[in-house]
Amino acid sequence: MKLRFIPMVVAALIAIPALAMDLHEARSVGLVGEKADGYVSALKPSAEVNALVSQVNAKRRAEYTRISKQNGQAVDVVGKLAAPQIVEGLDAGNAYQDASGAWKKR
Numbered sequence: 001m002k003l004r005f006i007p008m009v010v011a012a013l014i015a016i017p018a019l020a021m022d023l024h025e026a027r028s029v030g031l032v033g034e035k036a037d038g039y040v041s042a043l044k045p046s047a048e049v050n051a052l053v054s055q056v057n058a059k060r061r062a063e064y065t066r067i068s069k070q071n072g073q074a075v076d077v078v079g080k081l082a083a084p085q086i087v088e089g090l091d092a093g094n095a096y097q098d099a100s101g102a103w104k105k106r
Helices: 002-015 023-028 047-071 075-088
Strands: 032-034 040-042 095-097 103-105
Touching: 023 032, 023 047, 032 047, 032 075, 040 047, 047 075
Parallel strands: 032 095
Antiparallel strands: 032 040, 095 103
16 A cells, blocks of 8 residues: 555655755856845846845845845945945855946956
């Protein structure tokens, strides 16, 4: 009886990625880049990449909103101030957008 469920379990495991992609991994393989406004952008969109971008940007937006309330600055200003600090911490080869909007590699 229990052997009947094994094919279903195997199929479910194959359908779900073993490890969810994280921001560091997505940056390192060129799937996402850091924008000049403090948010990430999908450079090679897919369902998984778009989901990651949405998740990261929502967390950043929440943090930028918190900081903006503390400092009395607009949320977009906080994001733009954070962007250079984020770029400074990128690994070599990671993509980022400069102030003019051009994409570059660290």
